[in-house]
Amino acid sequence: MLNRLAQSVATLQGGSPFLGGKALERRRGRPFRARLGANECLFGVSSAVRRAWQQALDEVGHYNDPTHHELRAHIAASWGVGMEHVAVAEGIDSLLALLIHAFVEPGDALVSSRGAYPTFDYLCVGHGARLLQQPYAPDWTNDLGGLARLAQAERAKLLFLANPDNPTGSFADAPTLQAFLAALPADCLLLLDEAYAEFAPAAQCLASSVLAPNLVRLRTFSKAYGLAGARVGYLVGPAELVERLDRIRLHFGVAKMSQEIALAAHGDSGFLEQVVAATHEANRHYAELARGCGLAALPSHANFVSIDFGHARRAAFVERWLEQRDVFVRRPPIAPLDRLIRVTAGPPAMREVFASALAEAVEAWDEEAVRSAESGPCHVP
C-alpha cells in the first residue's frame, strides 16, 4: 500500500516538530520540577473555567456544535466584527493546516522566518510545499524587509509571521505591521500568528478592526487564557475566506467541553489580567537572573524569555544541565537560534528552581570550558 501514498507524503522524512513534556518525562523516567519549556500558562485555572467544567460533564456524550456558534459569536463581539469573519479549530496548528490545505498545491512557495515555528514548517512539507526561510535580523527581530522581498521574488502564496514572535519574544507595533502588509504582494496571504498578543502592550498592537483581504489573524486559548489542554484556537480574517475554509474544515474536531471552557475563559477578563501581570513579573525576574549570570535576555513581549548564551554549545550544555536538575526549558533546534534558551513565565517557586539550576549550570560551564581548554571536549554531568 505504501507505494500508493501521495508523492509529497511518500518522500517525507520522519520527525515530529516538538517532543512534548510528557514524552520527555517518560524518556527520563521522572517528572520535571519546573515545566518551563512549552509556554503553557503556569498560573492556575480561571474560576469561570472551573464552573463551566462542572457543567460540561453531563453532556460529554453529546457532540460538539460543529459551527462553534456561541464561541464565534462571543469572539466576534469582542473584536467588533461579524461572526462570519471568525473560524474556530483545534488550536492554531489546525488552522494553519487548514489554510495550507486550502491554498497549497505541491511546489507552491511558503515563507517564514528561519527557526520561527517548527509546526508551520512541518505542515508545509507535509503538504508538498516549498518552504522558504528568511533568517532573523541580527537583533533577533523578524527581518520584515527580507520576508517581503522573499515573498515577492518567489510569488509566495502564504507567509507566516508570529507577533509577538516565538521564540525570540520580539514585537512589531501596529504601524510596522501595516507597512509590512503593504509591502507584501497583494496575493500573498499573511498568516499572522498572534498567540501571544495578550502579553504585548495593547496600545501598540494591531487594532482588532484591522482586517484586510490578504490578512489572517490567528489566536489561541492555549497561552494567556490558560487552556493549552483544551486545544482551541481561532482566526479572524476575510469572510469570503472563512466561508471557503468552511467547505473543507473538520466539523467535529474541537471537543464540546473545550468549546464551553474556552467561552468561559474568554469572558473572564479578571483572570486574563492576573495572568498577564504575573507573566510580566516573571519575565522581569528572568531578565534579572540572566544579567546576574552575565547573560543577555532578549526583550520579550510574550509569556517567556529567551536567554542568549552566545553560542550553541554553551546553550546545549546548559539545557542538558537544566534537564538533569528536572527543569524543562526549550532550546530552538535551528541555528543561530540554537544559542538561545527559552524559559516560560512561571510562578516564583518554579523560577527559584530555575534560578539555582541556571547559576550552577553557568558555573559548571565555565569550569568545563577551562578544563576542556586544557584537556579535551566538555561533557554534561
Next chain:
Amino acid sequence: MLNRLAQSVATLQGGSPFLGGKALERRRGRPFRARLGANECLFGVSSAVRRAWQQALDEVGHYNDPTHHELRAHIAASWGVGMEHVAVAEGIDSLLALLIHAFVEPGDALVSSRGAYPTFDYLCVGHGARLLQQPYAPDWTNDLGGLARLAQAERAKLLFLANPDNPTGSFADAPTLQAFLAALPADCLLLLDEAYAEFAPAAQCLASSVLAPNLVRLRTFSKAYGLAGARVGYLVGPAELVERLDRIRLHFGVAKMSQEIALAAHGDSGFLEQVVAATHEANRHYAELARGCGLAALPSHANFVSIDFGHARRAAFVERWLEQRDVFVRRPPIAPLDRLIRVTAGPPAMREVFASALAEAVEAWDEEAVRSAESGPCHVP
C-alpha cells in the same frame, strides 16, 4: 486571494455534511425533548469518566501528550497488538481526513456505498478525489461484490466500508469481511469504520488479531463509550502506515482531558456492558413500535434503528412531524436511503416521546394521503 486557492478547493461547492443538533435547535428556536438524531450515547456517563474528569481540571493548562502514549498503550494491549499499530486522533473523521491526505492526489478514485457516510464523501471531494459510489443492495446491506468490482475497475486507492453499517445497521460477519478483503485489489486500502462494533455480536466480529497490509480499522469513543463530546477516535492498522501518518498528522489536536477520559472509559467495561444492553433493549422497542405502525425496521447491529417508510415523501413528512413534536431523528439525504428514518437508541422516557409522535405522524400521513388523493399535495402541520 481566493484566486490562489488550490484548484480542488476553489471549485468546491459549499455545504456541510451534517447539521448538528445544536444548530437545528437554534434554527427552531427551542430545544428537542428527544435527541435521537446523532447516534450519541444517551445512557449517561461512566463513573470512571466522572473521576477522571475531576482529576483532569487542574492540568487543563498543560498541552496534551502528542504521542497519545498511555491511551495507545491501553488500546494496543486490549487488542493484543503492539502500540505501533495504533494511531489516535480527533475522532474517526479526523483519521479519515488524515488517510485521505496521505494517499490522495487530485483525481484519485475512492469508493464507498452511496449514502453511507456523508463526511467521507465531504473529505474526498475536499481533497480533489473522485468519489465512486456503489448503491446498497436491495436488502439494505452493503453490496460487497459491487464495491470490490468498482474498486478493481477504477483502481481505487481507498475504499470506505462501515461495519456495522450506518445508516442501515446491517452487519457483515468475519468470514464475509475476510472474503471481501481478499476480493479487493491488493493495493486498495480498506478503511473499515467499526464505530458501532461494540454493539455487534462479539463472536461474529472480525477478531482483533485480524490485521492486513491493506486494512485499517477505525474505532471511536463517541458511541458505546459515551464520549461523543470528547472527540477521540483511533485506528489499528499496519505499523508502517501508522509511522507514515505520524509524519503528517496534527500532533496537538486531541484535548488533554479527552485523552484522559477516553482512557478511563476504555477501562470501564461495566459501563460499556450496560450501554450495550440498554441499546439492544431500545432497538427491540423501536422494532416493535415500527411493526405496530405497519412499518419495517431494518435489523440493526448498531445503536440505532432505521425504519423504512416505503418512500421518501412519507419519510420526509414523518421527519418534519417529529421535529415539530421536538423529536430529533435523522433521515439520510440520498436516495433510496431517504425513505428511512434513523432513530438513536435512547432511554425509555425518550422512546415514549418518540413512540407517541411516530404514531401521530403515521396517522396524520394516512389522513393527508387520503385528503391529497382527493384535493392536492400534502403538507406538514
